[in-house]
Amino acid sequence: MDGKDERHVLRKTGERLLVVVGLVLVLMLGRCDLTGPVDRQSLVVEAFLKTDRPLPTITLRQTRSLNDPGDRRANAAQGGTVELVLDGQLVSYEESDQRPGRYVPVSEVGDVPDRVPWRLSARWQGEKAQARGTTPPPIELSEVCVEVPPEPVQTIRVDSLRRDSLDIPAEQGYLYPVDVSLHWPADQLVAGEDTMHWVRPQLNPDTTESASRVVNFFLQPVDVRREDQFRRQEGQRAWTGVYAVPVEDSTSAFPRHDLTVTLTRGDTSFAAFARSRGDPERREPISNVDGGLGIATAVTIDSLRNAVTAGGEQCWSR
Known part of the structure:
Protein backbone atom coordinates (compact mmCIF):
# COMPACT_ATOMS: atom_id res chain seq x y z
CA MET A 1 0.00 0.00 0.00
CA ASP A 2 1.55 3.31 -1.05
CA GLY A 3 1.25 6.62 0.81
CA LYS A 4 -1.82 7.80 -1.12
CA ASP A 5 -3.72 4.56 -0.56
CA GLU A 6 -2.83 4.51 3.13
CA ARG A 7 -3.92 8.12 3.55
CA HIS A 8 -7.17 7.35 1.71
CA VAL A 9 -7.93 4.48 4.09
CA LEU A 10 -7.21 6.66 7.11
CA ARG A 11 -9.34 9.46 5.70
CA LYS A 12 -12.23 7.06 5.16
CA THR A 13 -11.88 6.07 8.80
CA GLY A 14 -12.45 9.66 9.82
CA GLU A 15 -15.51 10.30 7.63
CA ARG A 16 -17.89 8.78 10.15
CA LEU A 17 -16.70 7.26 13.42
CA LEU A 18 -18.89 4.92 15.43
CA VAL A 19 -17.46 4.98 18.93
CA VAL A 20 -18.68 2.09 21.04
CA VAL A 21 -18.78 3.02 24.71
CA GLY A 22 -19.46 -0.57 25.68
CA LEU A 23 -15.96 -1.45 24.50
CA VAL A 24 -14.48 0.50 27.39
CA LEU A 25 -16.67 -1.28 29.91
CA VAL A 26 -15.81 -4.69 28.49
CA LEU A 27 -12.12 -3.88 28.69
CA MET A 28 -12.52 -2.74 32.28
CA LEU A 29 -14.40 -5.90 33.20
CA GLY A 30 -11.54 -7.89 31.73
CA ARG A 31 -9.33 -6.62 34.54
CA CYS A 32 -11.52 -7.84 37.39
CA ASP A 33 -9.10 -10.66 38.13
CA LEU A 34 -6.46 -8.17 39.20
CA THR A 135 22.17 -0.17 22.05
CA PRO A 136 20.45 0.80 18.76
CA PRO A 137 21.80 3.21 16.14
CA PRO A 138 20.49 6.81 16.20
CA ILE A 139 17.23 7.70 14.49
CA GLU A 140 16.33 11.09 13.01
CA LEU A 141 13.11 12.52 11.66
CA SER A 142 13.67 13.89 8.16
CA GLU A 143 10.25 15.41 7.53
CA VAL A 144 6.80 15.66 9.09
CA CYS A 145 3.78 16.60 6.97
CA VAL A 146 0.36 17.41 8.46
CA GLU A 147 -2.89 17.59 6.49
CA VAL A 148 -5.85 19.33 8.14
CA PRO A 149 -9.33 18.79 6.61
CA PRO A 150 -11.37 21.89 5.70
CA GLU A 151 -14.22 20.99 8.06
CA PRO A 152 -14.91 18.60 10.95
CA VAL A 153 -16.57 15.20 10.55
CA GLN A 154 -19.51 13.88 12.51
CA THR A 155 -19.13 11.16 15.14
CA ILE A 156 -21.79 9.06 16.82
CA ARG A 157 -21.29 7.43 20.20
CA VAL A 158 -23.67 4.67 21.28
CA ASP A 159 -23.99 2.45 24.34
CA SER A 160 -23.53 -1.04 22.88
CA LEU A 161 -24.39 -2.73 26.19
CA ARG A 162 -28.08 -1.84 25.80
CA ARG A 163 -28.71 -4.14 22.86
CA ASP A 164 -31.96 -5.40 24.42
CA SER A 165 -33.59 -2.03 23.92
CA LEU A 166 -34.76 -0.34 20.74
CA ASP A 167 -34.13 3.01 22.38
CA ILE A 168 -30.33 2.94 22.39
CA PRO A 169 -28.96 6.29 23.56
CA ALA A 170 -26.55 7.99 21.19
CA GLU A 171 -24.50 11.15 21.35
CA GLN A 172 -23.44 13.19 18.36
CA GLY A 173 -20.13 14.98 18.21
CA TYR A 174 -17.63 16.48 15.79
CA LEU A 175 -13.90 16.25 15.34
CA TYR A 176 -11.11 17.04 12.91
CA PRO A 177 -9.14 13.91 11.88
CA VAL A 178 -5.59 15.10 11.17
CA ASP A 179 -3.34 13.03 8.89
CA VAL A 180 0.37 13.06 9.77
CA SER A 181 3.10 11.56 7.54
CA LEU A 182 6.61 10.89 8.86
CA HIS A 183 9.86 10.14 7.03
CA TRP A 184 13.21 9.03 8.41
CA PRO A 185 16.38 7.51 6.88
CA ALA A 186 16.29 3.74 6.61
CA ASP A 187 18.76 2.12 8.99
CA GLN A 188 21.74 0.56 7.26
CA LEU A 189 22.83 -2.69 8.91
CA VAL A 190 26.56 -2.98 9.48
CA ALA A 191 28.54 -6.02 8.34
CA GLY A 192 27.57 -9.13 10.30
CA GLU A 193 24.52 -7.49 11.88
CA ASP A 194 21.36 -9.52 11.33
CA THR A 195 19.03 -8.01 13.95
CA MET A 196 16.22 -5.84 12.63
CA HIS A 197 15.15 -3.03 14.91
CA TRP A 198 11.63 -2.00 15.88
CA VAL A 199 10.25 1.54 15.60
CA ARG A 200 7.40 3.32 17.39
CA PRO A 201 6.08 6.53 15.77
CA GLN A 202 3.82 8.49 18.11
CA LEU A 203 1.65 11.61 17.75
CA ASN A 204 1.09 13.76 20.86
CA PRO A 205 -1.15 16.78 20.19
CA ASP A 206 -1.21 19.45 22.87
CA THR A 207 -4.90 20.33 22.63
CA THR A 208 -7.27 21.71 25.23
CA GLU A 209 -9.55 18.76 24.52
CA SER A 210 -8.00 15.43 23.65
CA ALA A 211 -9.80 12.58 21.96
CA SER A 212 -10.76 9.67 24.20
CA ARG A 213 -8.89 6.35 24.14
CA VAL A 214 -11.94 4.82 22.45
CA VAL A 215 -11.78 7.34 19.58
CA ASN A 216 -8.05 6.71 19.23
CA PHE A 217 -8.82 2.99 18.97
CA PHE A 218 -10.43 3.73 15.60
CA LEU A 219 -7.64 6.08 14.52
CA GLN A 220 -3.86 5.58 14.60
CA PRO A 221 -1.90 8.04 16.76
CA VAL A 222 0.77 5.44 17.60
CA ASP A 223 2.20 2.30 16.01
CA VAL A 224 4.87 -0.30 16.79
CA ARG A 225 6.37 -2.35 13.95
CA ARG A 226 9.57 -4.02 12.89
CA GLU A 227 11.40 -1.37 10.93
CA ASP A 228 11.42 -3.26 7.64
CA GLN A 229 7.60 -3.38 7.75
CA PHE A 230 7.33 0.38 7.20
CA ARG A 231 7.12 1.34 3.55
CA ARG A 232 10.35 2.52 1.92
CA GLN A 233 10.68 5.46 -0.45
CA GLU A 234 14.05 6.51 -1.91
CA GLY A 235 16.10 5.41 1.08
CA GLN A 236 13.53 6.70 3.59
CA ARG A 237 11.07 4.87 5.80
CA ALA A 238 7.56 6.35 5.93
CA TRP A 239 4.47 6.09 8.13
CA THR A 240 1.10 7.85 8.14
CA GLY A 241 -0.98 8.20 11.29
CA VAL A 242 -4.11 10.05 12.35
CA TYR A 243 -5.14 11.87 15.51
CA ALA A 244 -8.41 13.62 16.35
CA VAL A 245 -9.19 17.12 17.59
CA PRO A 246 -12.74 17.32 19.07
CA VAL A 247 -14.80 20.49 18.48
CA GLU A 248 -18.21 21.76 19.56
CA ASP A 249 -20.18 21.57 16.30
CA SER A 250 -20.00 21.38 12.51
CA THR A 251 -19.18 25.09 12.17
CA SER A 252 -16.30 25.13 14.66
CA ALA A 253 -12.97 26.38 13.38
CA PHE A 254 -9.91 24.19 13.61
CA PRO A 255 -8.17 24.84 16.97
CA ARG A 256 -4.54 25.87 16.65
CA HIS A 257 -2.33 23.66 18.81
CA ASP A 258 1.15 22.19 19.11
CA LEU A 259 1.98 18.68 17.93
CA THR A 260 4.94 16.63 19.14
CA VAL A 261 5.98 13.78 16.86
CA THR A 262 8.27 11.19 18.42
CA LEU A 263 10.20 8.33 16.83
CA THR A 264 11.64 5.60 19.05
CA ARG A 265 13.87 2.77 17.81
CA GLY A 266 14.56 -0.27 19.98
CA ASP A 267 14.86 -4.04 20.07
CA THR A 268 12.27 -6.81 20.41
CA SER A 269 12.12 -6.31 24.19
CA PHE A 270 11.18 -2.67 23.71
CA ALA A 271 8.56 -3.62 21.11
CA ALA A 272 6.97 -6.25 23.35
CA PHE A 273 6.83 -3.78 26.24
CA ALA A 274 5.40 -0.95 24.10
CA ARG A 275 2.76 -3.18 22.53
CA SER A 276 1.61 -4.77 25.79
CA ARG A 277 1.64 -1.81 28.19
CA GLY A 278 -1.92 -0.83 27.22
CA ASP A 279 -3.29 -4.37 26.93
CA PRO A 280 -6.31 -4.66 29.29
CA GLU A 281 -5.91 -8.45 29.37
CA ARG A 282 -2.51 -8.21 31.04
CA ARG A 283 -1.68 -7.45 34.64
CA GLU A 284 1.56 -5.75 33.61
CA PRO A 285 3.49 -5.24 30.35
CA ILE A 286 5.70 -8.01 28.99
CA SER A 287 8.98 -8.05 30.90
CA ASN A 288 12.48 -8.86 29.67
CA VAL A 289 13.97 -8.93 33.18
CA ASP A 290 15.29 -12.31 34.32
CA GLY A 291 14.59 -12.90 38.01
CA GLY A 292 12.21 -9.96 38.30
CA LEU A 293 9.62 -7.81 36.57
CA GLY A 294 9.68 -4.55 34.64
CA ILE A 295 11.66 -3.40 31.63
CA ALA A 296 15.36 -2.79 31.01
CA THR A 297 16.12 -1.87 27.44
CA ALA A 298 18.03 0.51 25.18
CA VAL A 299 16.34 2.91 22.77
CA THR A 300 17.10 5.90 20.60
CA ILE A 301 14.65 8.79 20.32
CA ASP A 302 14.07 11.79 18.09
CA SER A 303 11.19 14.26 18.14
CA LEU A 304 9.87 17.37 16.42
CA ARG A 305 7.40 19.89 17.83
CA ASN A 306 5.54 22.51 15.85
CA ALA A 307 2.27 24.42 15.69
CA VAL A 308 -0.59 22.98 13.63
CA THR A 309 -3.00 25.47 12.09
CA ALA A 310 -5.89 25.35 9.63
CA GLY A 311 -5.01 25.49 5.97
CA GLY A 312 -4.43 22.12 4.34
CA GLU A 313 -0.97 20.54 4.21
CA GLN A 314 1.95 21.78 6.31
CA CYS A 315 5.44 20.22 6.33
CA TRP A 316 8.36 20.61 8.73
CA SER A 317 11.94 19.45 8.51
CA ARG A 318 15.21 20.06 10.31
Whole structure:
Protein backbone atom coordinates (compact mmCIF):
# COMPACT_ATOMS: atom_id res chain seq x y z
CA MET A 1 0.00 0.00 0.00
CA ASP A 2 1.55 3.31 -1.05
CA GLY A 3 1.25 6.62 0.81
CA LYS A 4 -1.82 7.80 -1.12
CA ASP A 5 -3.72 4.56 -0.56
CA GLU A 6 -2.83 4.51 3.13
CA ARG A 7 -3.92 8.12 3.55
CA HIS A 8 -7.17 7.35 1.71
CA VAL A 9 -7.93 4.48 4.09
CA LEU A 10 -7.21 6.66 7.11
CA ARG A 11 -9.34 9.46 5.70
CA LYS A 12 -12.23 7.06 5.16
CA THR A 13 -11.88 6.07 8.80
CA GLY A 14 -12.45 9.66 9.82
CA GLU A 15 -15.51 10.30 7.63
CA ARG A 16 -17.89 8.78 10.15
CA LEU A 17 -16.70 7.26 13.42
CA LEU A 18 -18.89 4.92 15.43
CA VAL A 19 -17.46 4.98 18.93
CA VAL A 20 -18.68 2.09 21.04
CA VAL A 21 -18.78 3.02 24.71
CA GLY A 22 -19.46 -0.57 25.68
CA LEU A 23 -15.96 -1.45 24.50
CA VAL A 24 -14.48 0.50 27.39
CA LEU A 25 -16.67 -1.28 29.91
CA VAL A 26 -15.81 -4.69 28.49
CA LEU A 27 -12.12 -3.88 28.69
CA MET A 28 -12.52 -2.74 32.28
CA LEU A 29 -14.40 -5.90 33.20
CA GLY A 30 -11.54 -7.89 31.73
CA ARG A 31 -9.33 -6.62 34.54
CA CYS A 32 -11.52 -7.84 37.39
CA ASP A 33 -9.10 -10.66 38.13
CA LEU A 34 -6.46 -8.17 39.20
CA THR A 35 -7.89 -7.73 42.67
CA GLY A 36 -6.39 -10.92 44.03
CA PRO A 37 -3.66 -10.67 46.65
CA VAL A 38 0.03 -10.72 45.84
CA ASP A 39 1.76 -12.74 48.55
CA ARG A 40 5.34 -12.73 47.34
CA GLN A 41 7.29 -9.54 46.81
CA SER A 42 9.17 -9.29 43.53
CA LEU A 43 11.78 -6.85 42.32
CA VAL A 44 10.62 -4.51 39.56
CA VAL A 45 13.25 -2.82 37.37
CA GLU A 46 12.78 0.26 35.17
CA ALA A 47 15.79 1.20 33.04
CA PHE A 48 15.93 2.92 29.65
CA LEU A 49 19.37 3.46 28.15
CA LYS A 50 19.23 6.06 25.38
CA THR A 51 21.76 6.25 22.58
CA ASP A 52 23.76 9.51 22.57
CA ARG A 53 22.32 10.50 25.96
CA PRO A 54 23.85 10.40 29.47
CA LEU A 55 23.49 7.26 31.56
CA PRO A 56 19.95 6.96 32.96
CA THR A 57 18.58 6.86 36.46
CA ILE A 58 17.47 3.29 37.22
CA THR A 59 14.39 2.65 39.35
CA LEU A 60 13.91 -0.39 41.60
CA ARG A 61 10.47 -1.07 43.06
CA GLN A 62 8.80 -3.93 44.88
CA THR A 63 5.46 -5.49 44.06
CA ARG A 64 2.69 -5.12 46.62
CA SER A 65 -0.82 -6.46 47.09
CA LEU A 66 -3.49 -4.45 45.30
CA ASN A 67 -5.31 -4.35 48.63
CA ASP A 68 -2.33 -2.47 50.09
CA PRO A 69 -0.76 -0.50 47.22
CA GLY A 70 1.27 1.88 49.41
CA ASP A 71 2.86 5.15 48.31
CA ARG A 72 6.00 5.76 46.26
CA ARG A 73 8.31 5.54 49.26
CA ALA A 74 6.69 2.32 50.51
CA ASN A 75 6.99 0.76 47.04
CA ALA A 76 10.64 1.73 46.58
CA ALA A 77 13.19 -1.10 46.73
CA GLN A 78 15.60 0.63 49.09
CA GLY A 79 19.06 -0.60 49.95
CA GLY A 80 19.64 -2.46 46.70
CA THR A 81 22.71 -2.58 44.47
CA VAL A 82 22.86 -1.86 40.74
CA GLU A 83 25.67 -2.52 38.27
CA LEU A 84 25.77 -1.75 34.57
CA VAL A 85 28.35 -3.11 32.15
CA LEU A 86 28.37 -0.93 29.02
CA ASP A 87 30.64 -1.95 26.15
CA GLY A 88 32.80 -3.88 28.61
CA GLN A 89 33.09 -1.01 31.11
CA LEU A 90 31.67 -1.50 34.61
CA VAL A 91 29.52 1.38 35.87
CA SER A 92 28.52 1.33 39.54
CA TYR A 93 25.29 2.91 40.76
CA GLU A 94 24.26 4.24 44.16
CA GLU A 95 20.86 5.04 45.63
CA SER A 96 19.81 8.68 45.62
CA ASP A 97 19.52 10.25 49.08
CA GLN A 98 16.52 12.35 48.07
CA ARG A 99 14.66 9.75 46.00
CA PRO A 100 14.41 6.26 47.55
CA GLY A 101 14.49 3.45 45.01
CA ARG A 102 16.18 5.65 42.39
CA TYR A 103 19.77 4.67 41.57
CA VAL A 104 22.21 7.01 39.82
CA PRO A 105 25.70 6.47 38.35
CA VAL A 106 28.54 6.97 40.82
CA SER A 107 30.59 8.67 38.09
CA GLU A 108 29.89 9.98 34.60
CA VAL A 109 31.30 7.99 31.70
CA GLY A 110 29.95 10.07 28.81
CA ASP A 111 26.96 9.50 26.57
CA VAL A 112 25.68 6.03 25.71
CA PRO A 113 27.29 4.89 22.42
CA ASP A 114 25.33 3.10 19.71
CA ARG A 115 25.62 -0.55 18.69
CA VAL A 116 27.43 -1.69 21.85
CA PRO A 117 26.45 -4.51 24.26
CA TRP A 118 25.20 -3.78 27.75
CA ARG A 119 24.30 -5.87 30.80
CA LEU A 120 22.37 -4.76 33.89
CA SER A 121 22.32 -6.49 37.28
CA ALA A 122 20.23 -5.46 40.30
CA ARG A 123 20.11 -7.07 43.75
CA TRP A 124 17.64 -6.47 46.57
CA GLN A 125 16.80 -8.55 49.66
CA GLY A 126 18.25 -11.74 48.23
CA GLU A 127 16.69 -11.31 44.79
CA LYS A 128 18.73 -10.80 41.64
CA ALA A 129 17.33 -9.34 38.42
CA GLN A 130 19.25 -9.17 35.15
CA ALA A 131 18.78 -7.92 31.60
CA ARG A 132 21.01 -7.43 28.58
CA GLY A 133 20.94 -6.14 25.04
CA THR A 134 22.61 -3.91 22.45
CA THR A 135 22.17 -0.17 22.05
CA PRO A 136 20.45 0.80 18.76
CA PRO A 137 21.80 3.21 16.14
CA PRO A 138 20.49 6.81 16.20
CA ILE A 139 17.23 7.70 14.49
CA GLU A 140 16.33 11.09 13.01
CA LEU A 141 13.11 12.52 11.66
CA SER A 142 13.67 13.89 8.16
CA GLU A 143 10.25 15.41 7.53
CA VAL A 144 6.80 15.66 9.09
CA CYS A 145 3.78 16.60 6.97
CA VAL A 146 0.36 17.41 8.46
CA GLU A 147 -2.89 17.59 6.49
CA VAL A 148 -5.85 19.33 8.14
CA PRO A 149 -9.33 18.79 6.61
CA PRO A 150 -11.37 21.89 5.70
CA GLU A 151 -14.22 20.99 8.06
CA PRO A 152 -14.91 18.60 10.95
CA VAL A 153 -16.57 15.20 10.55
CA GLN A 154 -19.51 13.88 12.51
CA THR A 155 -19.13 11.16 15.14
CA ILE A 156 -21.79 9.06 16.82
CA ARG A 157 -21.29 7.43 20.20
CA VAL A 158 -23.67 4.67 21.28
CA ASP A 159 -23.99 2.45 24.34
CA SER A 160 -23.53 -1.04 22.88
CA LEU A 161 -24.39 -2.73 26.19
CA ARG A 162 -28.08 -1.84 25.80
CA ARG A 163 -28.71 -4.14 22.86
CA ASP A 164 -31.96 -5.40 24.42
CA SER A 165 -33.59 -2.03 23.92
CA LEU A 166 -34.76 -0.34 20.74
CA ASP A 167 -34.13 3.01 22.38
CA ILE A 168 -30.33 2.94 22.39
CA PRO A 169 -28.96 6.29 23.56
CA ALA A 170 -26.55 7.99 21.19
CA GLU A 171 -24.50 11.15 21.35
CA GLN A 172 -23.44 13.19 18.36
CA GLY A 173 -20.13 14.98 18.21
CA TYR A 174 -17.63 16.48 15.79
CA LEU A 175 -13.90 16.25 15.34
CA TYR A 176 -11.11 17.04 12.91
CA PRO A 177 -9.14 13.91 11.88
CA VAL A 178 -5.59 15.10 11.17
CA ASP A 179 -3.34 13.03 8.89
CA VAL A 180 0.37 13.06 9.77
CA SER A 181 3.10 11.56 7.54
CA LEU A 182 6.61 10.89 8.86
CA HIS A 183 9.86 10.14 7.03
CA TRP A 184 13.21 9.03 8.41
CA PRO A 185 16.38 7.51 6.88
CA ALA A 186 16.29 3.74 6.61
CA ASP A 187 18.76 2.12 8.99
CA GLN A 188 21.74 0.56 7.26
CA LEU A 189 22.83 -2.69 8.91
CA VAL A 190 26.56 -2.98 9.48
CA ALA A 191 28.54 -6.02 8.34
CA GLY A 192 27.57 -9.13 10.30
CA GLU A 193 24.52 -7.49 11.88
CA ASP A 194 21.36 -9.52 11.33
CA THR A 195 19.03 -8.01 13.95
CA MET A 196 16.22 -5.84 12.63
CA HIS A 197 15.15 -3.03 14.91
CA TRP A 198 11.63 -2.00 15.88
CA VAL A 199 10.25 1.54 15.60
CA ARG A 200 7.40 3.32 17.39
CA PRO A 201 6.08 6.53 15.77
CA GLN A 202 3.82 8.49 18.11
CA LEU A 203 1.65 11.61 17.75
CA ASN A 204 1.09 13.76 20.86
CA PRO A 205 -1.15 16.78 20.19
CA ASP A 206 -1.21 19.45 22.87
CA THR A 207 -4.90 20.33 22.63
CA THR A 208 -7.27 21.71 25.23
CA GLU A 209 -9.55 18.76 24.52
CA SER A 210 -8.00 15.43 23.65
CA ALA A 211 -9.80 12.58 21.96
CA SER A 212 -10.76 9.67 24.20
CA ARG A 213 -8.89 6.35 24.14
CA VAL A 214 -11.94 4.82 22.45
CA VAL A 215 -11.78 7.34 19.58
CA ASN A 216 -8.05 6.71 19.23
CA PHE A 217 -8.82 2.99 18.97
CA PHE A 218 -10.43 3.73 15.60
CA LEU A 219 -7.64 6.08 14.52
CA GLN A 220 -3.86 5.58 14.60
CA PRO A 221 -1.90 8.04 16.76
CA VAL A 222 0.77 5.44 17.60
CA ASP A 223 2.20 2.30 16.01
CA VAL A 224 4.87 -0.30 16.79
CA ARG A 225 6.37 -2.35 13.95
CA ARG A 226 9.57 -4.02 12.89
CA GLU A 227 11.40 -1.37 10.93
CA ASP A 228 11.42 -3.26 7.64
CA GLN A 229 7.60 -3.38 7.75
CA PHE A 230 7.33 0.38 7.20
CA ARG A 231 7.12 1.34 3.55
CA ARG A 232 10.35 2.52 1.92
CA GLN A 233 10.68 5.46 -0.45
CA GLU A 234 14.05 6.51 -1.91
CA GLY A 235 16.10 5.41 1.08
CA GLN A 236 13.53 6.70 3.59
CA ARG A 237 11.07 4.87 5.80
CA ALA A 238 7.56 6.35 5.93
CA TRP A 239 4.47 6.09 8.13
CA THR A 240 1.10 7.85 8.14
CA GLY A 241 -0.98 8.20 11.29
CA VAL A 242 -4.11 10.05 12.35
CA TYR A 243 -5.14 11.87 15.51
CA ALA A 244 -8.41 13.62 16.35
CA VAL A 245 -9.19 17.12 17.59
CA PRO A 246 -12.74 17.32 19.07
CA VAL A 247 -14.80 20.49 18.48
CA GLU A 248 -18.21 21.76 19.56
CA ASP A 249 -20.18 21.57 16.30
CA SER A 250 -20.00 21.38 12.51
CA THR A 251 -19.18 25.09 12.17
CA SER A 252 -16.30 25.13 14.66
CA ALA A 253 -12.97 26.38 13.38
CA PHE A 254 -9.91 24.19 13.61
CA PRO A 255 -8.17 24.84 16.97
CA ARG A 256 -4.54 25.87 16.65
CA HIS A 257 -2.33 23.66 18.81
CA ASP A 258 1.15 22.19 19.11
CA LEU A 259 1.98 18.68 17.93
CA THR A 260 4.94 16.63 19.14
CA VAL A 261 5.98 13.78 16.86
CA THR A 262 8.27 11.19 18.42
CA LEU A 263 10.20 8.33 16.83
CA THR A 264 11.64 5.60 19.05
CA ARG A 265 13.87 2.77 17.81
CA GLY A 266 14.56 -0.27 19.98
CA ASP A 267 14.86 -4.04 20.07
CA THR A 268 12.27 -6.81 20.41
CA SER A 269 12.12 -6.31 24.19
CA PHE A 270 11.18 -2.67 23.71
CA ALA A 271 8.56 -3.62 21.11
CA ALA A 272 6.97 -6.25 23.35
CA PHE A 273 6.83 -3.78 26.24
CA ALA A 274 5.40 -0.95 24.10
CA ARG A 275 2.76 -3.18 22.53
CA SER A 276 1.61 -4.77 25.79
CA ARG A 277 1.64 -1.81 28.19
CA GLY A 278 -1.92 -0.83 27.22
CA ASP A 279 -3.29 -4.37 26.93
CA PRO A 280 -6.31 -4.66 29.29
CA GLU A 281 -5.91 -8.45 29.37
CA ARG A 282 -2.51 -8.21 31.04
CA ARG A 283 -1.68 -7.45 34.64
CA GLU A 284 1.56 -5.75 33.61
CA PRO A 285 3.49 -5.24 30.35
CA ILE A 286 5.70 -8.01 28.99
CA SER A 287 8.98 -8.05 30.90
CA ASN A 288 12.48 -8.86 29.67
CA VAL A 289 13.97 -8.93 33.18
CA ASP A 290 15.29 -12.31 34.32
CA GLY A 291 14.59 -12.90 38.01
CA GLY A 292 12.21 -9.96 38.30
CA LEU A 293 9.62 -7.81 36.57
CA GLY A 294 9.68 -4.55 34.64
CA ILE A 295 11.66 -3.40 31.63
CA ALA A 296 15.36 -2.79 31.01
CA THR A 297 16.12 -1.87 27.44
CA ALA A 298 18.03 0.51 25.18
CA VAL A 299 16.34 2.91 22.77
CA THR A 300 17.10 5.90 20.60
CA ILE A 301 14.65 8.79 20.32
CA ASP A 302 14.07 11.79 18.09
CA SER A 303 11.19 14.26 18.14
CA LEU A 304 9.87 17.37 16.42
CA ARG A 305 7.40 19.89 17.83
CA ASN A 306 5.54 22.51 15.85
CA ALA A 307 2.27 24.42 15.69
CA VAL A 308 -0.59 22.98 13.63
CA THR A 309 -3.00 25.47 12.09
CA ALA A 310 -5.89 25.35 9.63
CA GLY A 311 -5.01 25.49 5.97
CA GLY A 312 -4.43 22.12 4.34
CA GLU A 313 -0.97 20.54 4.21
CA GLN A 314 1.95 21.78 6.31
CA CYS A 315 5.44 20.22 6.33
CA TRP A 316 8.36 20.61 8.73
CA SER A 317 11.94 19.45 8.51
CA ARG A 318 15.21 20.06 10.31
